[in-house]
Amino acid sequence: MVLCSLCGREPAVAKLRYAGVVLCRECFLRYFEERVRRTLDSLGLTHELSGKLVAVATSGGKDSLNTLFLLNKLKEEYDYDILAILIDEGISGYREFKRKALEAFCDKFKISFKVVSMRDSLGYDIDTVAKLSYEGKIDLKPCSVCGVFRRYLVNLEALKAGVDYIATGHNLDDEVQTFIMNFIRGDLASMVREGPFLHEDFPGFIPRFKPLYYVPEKESLIYFMLNGLETPYVECPYAPLSMRYYIRNLINRIEYASPGTKLRILSLKEHLRTIKGKVPSPSLRKCEICGMPTTRRVCRTCEIRMLLSRV
Numbered sequence: 001m002v003l004c005s006l007c008g009r010e011p012a013v014a015k016l017r018y019a020g021v022v023l024c025r026e027c028f029l030r031y032f033e034e035r036v037r038r039t040l041d042s043l044g045l046t047h048e049l050s051g052k053l054v055a056v057a058t059s060g061g062k063d064s065l066n067t068l069f070l071l072n073k074l075k076e077e078y079d080y081d082i083l084a085i086l087i088d089e090g091i092s093g094y095r096e097f098k099r100k101a102l103e104a105f106c107d108k109f110k111i112s113f114k115v116v117s118m119r120d121s122l123g124y125d126i127d128t129v130a131k132l133s134y135e136g137k138i139d140l141k142p143c144s145v146c147g148v149f150r151r152y153l154v155n156l157e158a159l160k161a162g163v164d165y166i167a168t169g170h171n172l173d174d175e176v177q178t179f180i181m182n183f184i185r186g187d188l189a190s191m192v193r194e195g196p197f198l199h200e201d202f203p204g205f206i207p208r209f210k211p212l213y214y215v216p217e218k219e220s221l222i223y224f225m226l227n228g229l230e231t232p233y234v235e236c237p238y239a240p241l242s243m244r245y246y247i248r249n250l251i252n253r254i255e256y257a258s259p260g261t262k263l264r265i266l267s268l269k270e271h272l273r274t275i276k277g278k279v280p281s282p283s284l285r286k287c288e289i290c291g292m293p294t295t296r297r298v299c300r301t302c303e304i305r306m307l308l309s310r311v
């Protein structure tokens with residue numbers, strides 16, 4: 001039996017290859033939660049969240065459920081209320097299962113939640129978009145449309161509910177993938193802009209933070225399982241069509257061959273964020289159609305809806 005590298009007493013359940021240690025259940029849970037708490041503190045949220053309403057944008061997957069679980073656990077200590085928001089994109093064979101998982105989770109932990117239908121709110125669901133894309137009728141990938149529409153609806157729903165902050169379940173792996181994707185696109189402004197906390201002083205923009213920003217995906221899965229949390233392991237059927245899917249597999253292979261790669265990329269990302277002020281980035285304005293914050297004359301959501309209406 002391999003014993004925990006920290007306490008030396010209990011059997012190890014988690015191996016952190018990049019740090020060369022193994023941890024027992026109790027030491028792992030403590031290490032994990034301490035890191036999330038340190039993240040919130042480093043973002044200046046320790047007192048800031050007091051008396052506020054925090055929406056957790058959740059997909060019903062392990063990372064967003066972990067975020068909901070942790071923020072629910074910390075809400076007395078930090079003195080805030082939480083609300084879960086789920087966007088139903090209309091992806092059959094996937095969404096209905098994850099939605100049930102979220103509903104069961106919120107019932108169990110007595111968390112209020114809202115489900116917003118993409119079709120009812122914006123007129124289109126992702127199954128329809130994917131079909132149009134597959135038939136060559138539109139030059140848009142389902143995942144790009146889904147990302148734009150989901151972010152838009154979370155912000156809109158949070159505004160309606162009087163939310164002060166939005167928390168998302170992005171983990172370290174997601175952040176590294178996004179960074180590499182921005183690198184491939186040559187998008188320096190996004191490379192230096194995206195971090196654990198996004199705040200723009202503009203009406204209608206709700207500040208967003210990412211409690212799992214420094215947590216590798218594998219550790220998020222271990223935390224989820226050790227806490228006995230459940231979600232069906234179905235993946236979005238369109239995920240393999242996305243650039244992210246390819247990048248994710250590639251980085252995982254490199255990480256396996258060279259442990260610590262993801263941490264090194266994240267550290268480079270953090271370093272680059274210090275030059276944010278020196279990189280020109282477009283300022284926010286109101287969308288001429290819907291009035292939501294955007295960097296364009298017409299926001300991407302309104303633009304995509306116009307494209308779809310012409311098919």
Ligand SMILES: [Zn+2]
Pocket residue numbers: 004005006007008009010023024025026027028
């Ligand atoms: Zn231990």
Ligand SMILES: [Zn+2]
Pocket residue numbers: 287288289290291292298299300301302303
């Ligand atoms: Zn708009």
